[in-house]
Amino acid sequence: xxxxAPGTGINRWTIAITAFCMQLALGAVYAWSVFLKPVxxxxxxxxxxxxxxFSITLLALGITAGFGGxxxxxxxxxxxxTVGGILYGIGVLLAAFASPNIYLLYLTYGIIGGIGLGLxxxxxxxxxxxxxxxxxxxxxxLAVAGFGAGAALTGPIAANLLLPAYKLNTTxxxxxxxxxxxxxVAAQFFRTAPEGYAPAGWTPxxxxxxxxSARNYPLGEALRSPRWYLLWLILALxxxxxxxxxxxxxxLAQKFTGVSxxxxxxxxxxxxxxxxxxxxxxxxxxxALGRPYTFLVIFLVQVLAFLATPFIGxxxxxxxxxxxxGLCYGGGFGTMPAFAADFFGSKNSGTIYGAMLTxxxxxxxxxxxxxxxxxxxxxxxxxxxxxxVSCALPLLAQMLARRQAQEVAASAGN
Numbered sequence: 127x128x129x130x131a132p133g134t135g136i137n138r139w140t141i142a143i144t145a146f147c148m149q150l151a152l153g154a155v156y157a158w159s160v161f162l163k164p165v166x167x168x169x170x171x172x173x174x175x176x177x178x179x180f181s182i183t184l185l186a187l188g189i190t191a192g193f194g195g196x197x198x199x200x201x202x203x204x205x206x207x208t209v210g211g212i213l214y215g216i217g218v219l220l221a222a223f224a225s226p227n228i229y230l231l232y233l234t235y236g237i238i239g240g241i242g243l244g245l246x247x248x249x250x251x252x253x254x255x256x257x258x259x260x261x262x263x264x265x266x267x268l269a270v271a272g273f274g275a276g277a278a279l280t281g282p283i284a285a286n287l288l289l290p291a292y293k294l295n296t297t298x299x300x301x302x303x304x305x306x307x308x309x310x311v312a313a314q315f316f317r318t319a320p321e322g323y324a325p326a327g328w329t330p331x332x333x334x335x336x337x338x339s340a341r342n343y344p345l346g347e348a349l350r351s352p353r354w355y356l357l358w359l360i361l362a363l364x365x366x367x368x369x370x371x372x373x374x375x376x377x378l379a380q381k382f383t384g385v386s387x388x389x390x391x392x393x394x395x396x397x398x399x400x401x402x403x404x405x406x407x408x409x410x411x412x413x414a415l416g417r418p419y420t421f422l423v424i425f426l427v428q429v430l431a432f433l434a435t436p437f438i439g440x441x442x443x444x445x446x447x448x449x450x451x452g453l454c455y456g457g458g459f460g461t462m463p464a465f466a467a468d469f470f471g472s473k474n475s476g477t478i479y480g481a482m483l484t485x486x487x488x489x490x491x492x493x494x495x496x497x498x499x500x501x502x503x504x505x506x507x508x509x510x511x512x513x514x515v516s517c518a519l520p521l522l523a524q525m526l527a528r529r530q531a532q533e534v535a536a537s538a539g540n
């Protein structure tokens with residue numbers, strides 16, 4: 127087969143590039159912190175009340191992604207991404223008219239915008255996995271790297287240009303229109319890959335054959351498999367560790383090294399950059415190393431990073447373990463979609479991985495709560511121990527992958 131969508135002349139790399147651009151727009155949601163003080167001032171609410179908007183957005187994103195994969199299979203990526211872009215853009219735009227009622231902000235920016243985010247996020251992953259059976263890890267890493275990098279673009283633009291000139295409400299209008307246009311235009315290039323698509327001249331390597339699923343599992347059957355819960359646990363533990371550090375990066379840096387809040391903020395930006403880079407790096411590496419061994423390395427790197435952090439008293443040195451932890455945190459999101467496709471097939475991978483994203487919510491709650499409840503140094507040692515124990519899970523996954531490969535070989539022999 128060729129690299130193009132039949133009857134369209136659209137190259138699969140064009141689909142990948144437009145999906146990346148869409149994810150940049152969607153990932154702008156992580157720039158929420160630049161709107162926090164303006165929201166507090168305009169709505170006359172506490173920081174906790176204002177920040178609840180962001181929590182509601184991510185909650186809506188995670189829940190929607192759970193069934194967004196099914197909708198993608200039912201109606202196709204172009205339709206669902208278009209709807210997602212419209213909802214996301216309208217949610218942000220309507221937020222401009224929510225003041226002074228904070229509950230309207232929760233509804234518009236949080237729920238409506240979050241639903242649009244969830245639809246777009248899972249569609250890109252589900253679609254690209256089928257177009258790139260030869261580069262599953264790299265392509266899913268590329269997709270979610272776009273999501274991770276979105277805030278790096280939107281944050282400075284909003285903080286330095288839009289908010290000073292136009293204030294909060296007009297900024298929401300401008301961004302809402304921009305998000306809608308970018309996502310909807312990108313969605314028009316999306317196509318579903320033909321059943322069993324493979325690029326011309328590609329022959330799966332032995333490792334890819336070992337990782338390949340014997341068949342395509344429906345969601346219900348995947349949820350009855352211990353393998354699904356094993357992957358869910360691997361993702362949840364990785365999120366727990368990374369989210370714990372991310373949630374306290376600035377105060378931790380101030381306490382350990384004595385720097386000001388302004389200097390500590392550079393650590394936050396650095397972790398964000400490595401979070402985005404890790405999604406692409408580990409996803410790419412997993413194509414060569416294999417998904418189980420990639421997660422094993424991710425966990426081992428974090429063992430060393432978390433063990434070293436409590437002994438660091440200089441901000442320059444703190445960047446090293448913090449960057450590694452950010453790299454590994456992003457790596458979980460870059461590698462797991464392909465891991466799920468390896469185990470359960472690519473046909474329903476969007477639906478199956480969408481349900482698996484509940485691990486994102488679980489880890490995102492447990493990690494920050496843990497480090498907020500215990501002193502930083504003790505928690506870092508606990509997280510190092512948690513990552514060490516977690517190393518057993520990828521090894522178990524590798525054993526199951528080999529067993530699955532044997533089943534594939536046996537069925538082929540028959």
